[in-house]
Amino acid sequence: MINTKLIPRTAQAYETPMLIKHLLAQSLKYEPQREIIYRDLFRMTYVDFNRRVRQLANVLTNLGVGPGDTVAVFDWDSHRYLECFFGVTSLGAILHTINVRLSPAQILYTMNHAEDKIVLIHEDFLPILNGIKSQLTTVNRFVLISDKVYTDSSAVTIPDGFDGEYEGLLAEASDQYDFPDFDENTWATTFYTTGTTGHPKGVYFSHRQLFMHTMGLLSYVVGYEAVPFRSATDVYMPITPMFHVHAWGFPFLATMMSVKQVYPGRYEPEMLLRLLLKEGVTLSHCVPTILNMLVSSPVAKQVDLSRWKVIIGGSALTKGLARAALDLNISVYAGYGMSETAPVLTITYLNDQEKPLPINEQVDLRTRAGRIAPFVELRLVDDDGNPVPHDGQSLGEVVVHAPWLTQGYYKEPDRSAELWRDGWMHTGDVATITPDNWLQIADRTKDVIKTGGEWISSLEIEDLLSQAAGVAEAAVVGLPDDKWGERPHALIVLKPGAAENVTTDQIKAGLLDKVQRGELNKWYVPDRIVFVPEIPKTSVGKIDKKKIRSEMKDMILGLSA
Template identity: 50%
Template sequence: MIKAGDPGFAFDDFDENAIATTFHTTGTTGDPKQVFFSHRQLVLHTLAAATTIANQPVGQNVTRRDVYMPMTPMFHVHAWGMPFIATMLGMKQVYPGRYDPATLLALKRNEGVTYSYCVPTILRMVVDAAKANAWDVGPWTMMIGGSALPEALAQEAEEVGIIALSGYGMSETGPVVTLARSQPEDTVGVRCRAGFPLPLVEVAIDQARGGELTLRAPWLTQGYSQQHASDALWDGGRLHTGDIAEIDADGAVRIVDRLKDVIKTGGEWVSSIELEALLTAEPGVAEAAVVGIPDARWGERPIAFVVRAAGPTVSEEALREAVVARALTGAISRYAVPDAIHFCDALPRTSVGKVDKKALKETAHPSALFAGA
């Protein structure tokens, strides 16, 4: 197609504020909404993201000599902005098609891939495949987004040669607004935080809204196709992310939970992300998701869904004991102990690989699955 094109084609000039892209949010916790971005916004995001990624510590950065391979659908949020960066820098680009772990590992080996990004589910698949074949797949840096990066998974990835670091963003932010980084003396958990703001990004915590993370940056979507939703998104002149967050002493953002996912039980807030990380760290657990279901007495109660890892079978009793032990030390609230732990073959996913918590809440009907739990 490129060879058939006219290299002398004269492109019409147009206003940089003209709309360049439009797509819908994934609707993980709510209804999908249409967002849009201008050409100017895409350029600004590309420059800010490229500047940040290029200046990451060695082993977490990108140069024009790196080989880039995406592992998320290209239709979702500009493929996280990386195709623009890779093209601007003149990097070699490898496009895998379907995200089969054997195919991904073969392309990594044969094409010399050094930089990728994906959701934790895909990282889990790649790590498991590498471990099953006893392969050291490094050097390979992966930016992880879409949902929280469990510290246990980041540690497993490092053991097979993958340096995984969190990035944070959403459909409304184009997407990247923060990126984690670590130094040799840091623990792996440092790379599991949402990270530090990109240039031109301003972050703040709105305590009046339960600790919600709010943003300002020149490339954030101006709104949705529905005016009332746009007004709520930009209430007070800042974009409201819907995520509860904290800012650590070094300036890094740490996501506590989604406002719609946090479980309000017995007068306390329970973080589903914290519970999921605790469960995932237990031997025999590959993935975990926690949702809140209505409860007449407590308002909501946490229910856990767990996918077992290969090897010795982990029991509900063992997982419950692990959570209770953390509660007894005060590490988590006693209200956070799940009412039930449901084992399943796989967690439901959206089109971009995120855990579909709406589907889990519909499944987690106490009378249907957990009677007598």
């Protein structure tokens, strides 16, 4: 322990805690008349927004929500979600952003595991809730969210057992609320991430961690201008689900800066492009699938997108997609992080020597995982935890220190200890780091498949396939897909004599039946199932997925054509 000298504490002095309410307070200081917009349905100023956040706090308090209670939200990217980012957390309650892409069974697990007390749900997701409602163990209040209130309020039907509709409850609530001070380490948000076998894991963040993540983004994209983001000239529209790591943290930053914000609701190419052009959107972030969908639209080739900056994460930004975007004068950048890292660890940063480079040379840089962000310490280690040199060539697992990393997984001490072994957060990604701080992801230590921005486990699919009649052994790998980034493909060895009675269509139909029953997410169904006499193995008898990808990829994809 280093012998340091602490500053004397004065009993009367006020020590400002790093709370989300203080990020919100900045939004009224300089440009309170700037707007927050939802589709073509709703517009408000920051004055209105702050009033609505206080009304939401009163609604929740009147419904019995107190400090430490968990509020679950099912919604598209919206102004309401943004209000929950601030209104729920500033109460001292916990915001649970529900991943609506999980299967109903997984959603049920996360809600019971998080001990949700109240649910705010868009009517589009009522079928999911209706299927699991009777099995919820801690929820006792429900609030409906409906877009019909902006077009025809008489068409809104409030289900039995619900306390009302979001807009109606806000309208009846007081707009006076004094958010309290509390410890900055108070739990603020939670959500659930998949990617390994077993149930989804609960990731959680404190006010301090989210405050510091916002300061990290502020210093990198505003201070260093890694992705230039200016309060006076930029318009922000997320195209990342707000249940995904707080929409990558940018809503907190945009609100603090009083930036004009646009929320698109359900992702529809026509609506996204219309909002982008009509509202003058200049900064977005999304997974490659969404960008590919937009640049492939005929409309994109007919309009001026030269002011649009897009940060790509979730999966690798390919050179082909980067060039397609740059050909449309869209500035693309790569970012890297995890659910557990809040998430930003790296973002593309072109220095004074790199900015003048020809586009072809910039593509090579822009498709790396990015440069290490301020306040982030990344290292590479080998299997024994020994440091690996940052020479741009040597491979190692990425481990990290930063002020905004989750402390672990909720109610899972063993998994938390594994995540933080040796005092560093282990990402499970293998990469190189250059002497000038560029990160390049090479592979993953676990065979997680990224498809359409979602993470799915090859081991879970193998387990499901192994339970099908006639299956002796199964191996699943993720292979490149132009549309989704990656898709799972399966190799199966049948039991003796089963070939006459089992077909690949039957096996796939069994998985699809699980999807229909809500037991399985549709992303888990392999694009192709191939029967093989044997599956490649390593010298110790493990499935050799590296060999499958390198030596059998063309065979599998050829059969898929």
